[in-house]
Amino acid sequence: DAGVIQSPRHEVTEMGQEVTLRCKPISGHDYLFWYRQTMMRGLELLIYFNNNVPIDDSGMPEDRFSAKMPNASFSTLKIQPSEPRDSAVYFCASSQTWASGSISYNEQFFGPGTRLTVL
Amino acid sequence: AQSVTQPDIHITVSEGASLELRCNYSYGATPYLFWYVQSPGQGLQLLLKYFSGDTLVQGIKGFEAEFKRSQSSFNLRKPSVHWSDAAEYFCAVTGNTGKLIFGQGTTLQVKP
Numbered sequence: 719d720a721g722v723i724q725s726p727r728h729e730v731t732e733m734g735q736e737v738t739l740r741c742k743p744i745s746g747h748d749y750l751f752w753y754r755q756t757m758m759r760g761l762e763l764l765i766y767f768n769n770n771v772p773i774d775d776s777g778m779p780e781d782r783f784s785a786k787m788p789n790a791s792f793s794t795l796k797i798q799p800s801e802p803r804d805s806a807v808y809f810c811a812s813s814q815t816w817a818s819g820s821i822s823y824n825e826q827f828f829g830p831g832t833r834l835t836v837l
Numbered sequence: 838a839q840s841v842t843q844p845d846i847h848i849t850v851s852e853g854a855s856l857e858l859r860c861n862y863s864y865g866a867t868p869y870l871f872w873y874v875q876s877p878g879q880g881l882q883l884l885l886k887y888f889s890g891d892t893l894v895q896g897i898k899g900f901e902a903e904f905k906r907s908q909s910s911f912n913l914r915k916p917s918v919h920w921s922d923a924a925e926y927f928c929a930v931t932g933n934t935g936k937l938i939f940g941q942g943t944t945l946q947v948k949p
Contacts, residue, residue, distance in 0.1 A: 722880075749935045761927065761939045768935065809880060813935060824935040825871070828880040 722829035724810050730835045736798040739832045742791055743812030749824055752785055752795050753809040755831070761809075767793065800836045807831045839864050841930050843940035850918050851948045858913040858943050860928030870911040871929045871937070872902055881927065887911065898922070923947045 723742040731737055743750050751766040765775040770787045778785070782801070787793040797804055809831045813824035842861045850856055862868055869888050873881040885896025892904040902913045911928060928940040 751937075760941050763936065766936060774936065811881075815935065824931065825883065825886060826937055827883070828873075830880045 722810055722812050722827055724808075724829040724832050726832060727830065728833045728835075730837065731800055732837050733801055734799045735836075736796065737800045737804075737834060737836075739795040739808050739810075739834070741793045741795070741810030741829060743793070743810070744814075744827055745791065747812035747814045747827075748790075749813040749815070749826075750787060750793050751811040751813075751826060752793070753811065754806045755809060756806045764795070797834075800834075802836045805834055805836050807833050839930065839938050841928050841938050841940035843926075843928055843943045845943050846941070847944045847946070849946040849948060852920050853917050856913075856915045856918045856922070856945070858926050858928075858945070860911045860913065860940060861909050862911065862928070862930045863909065864930050864932065864938075866932045868930045869932065870902075870904060871931075872896065872900070872911075872913050873927045873929065874898075874924050875927065875942075876924045884913070884926075918945075918947055920947045920949065 725740045748769050752764040753761055754764055755761045764777045765785045766773055767787045783797055785795045810829045811826040813826040815824055840863045844859050871886045872884040874884050875881050884900050885894050885902055887894050887904045895901050900915050902911055904911050923945055925942045925944045927942045929937045931937045
């Protein structure tokens with residue numbers, strides 16, 4: 719298994735430009751998560767999907783951020799327009815729900831991240 | 838409120854010494870607990886997890902952690918640290934929603 723795949727690995731853009739980050743989850747996983755990591759704020763959950771449906775987007779900073787999951791094998795995180803304060807490492811993670819009796823649980827697998835720099 | 842606290846932001850240990858990284862959680866339901874490690878420039882890798890059963894869990898790279906419900910803790914330990922263990926370590930908790938709540942992380946430095 720190739721694991722979670724993210725592209726690009728590095729992105730440098732200018733303020734005001736549109737940025738699209740891409741993620742391919744592990745095949746068979748039913749959850750997909752987008753995180754942002756900065757020195758100041760640590761690791762923040764932006765949004766997560768279950769079976770391609772957004773469940774919780776309360777972590778999305780503002781309307782400039784949007785995320786989609788058109789199918790089980792692909793998701794995008796878009797920033798339009800980008801600002802210097804959006805510079806961070808963006809991680810995608812996926813997980814599969816395991817159930818045992820009344821207990822269900824997940825184990826998240828992380829991609830390598832996209833390092834975004836907005837000038 | 839659900840939260841994870843890692844009291845130590847930065848820890849330095851000598852190579853070969855033992856290590857303990859602290860993690861305390863606040864979670865209303867049965868917690869599922871994880872430790873992840875992040876090497877510089879890399880993504881997060883799962884070290885170990887606790888779902889149920891034996892409260893002492895073994896992970897990769899010689900790490901172990903003990904779940905203590907009475908203390909709401911899930912401390913990570915390693916008997917002898919190697920220079921390659923230098924990294925940032927994250928404790929996390931989840932229930933059955935799939936959503937992870939992370940601590941702020943502990944950066945481990947290993948002295949030769």
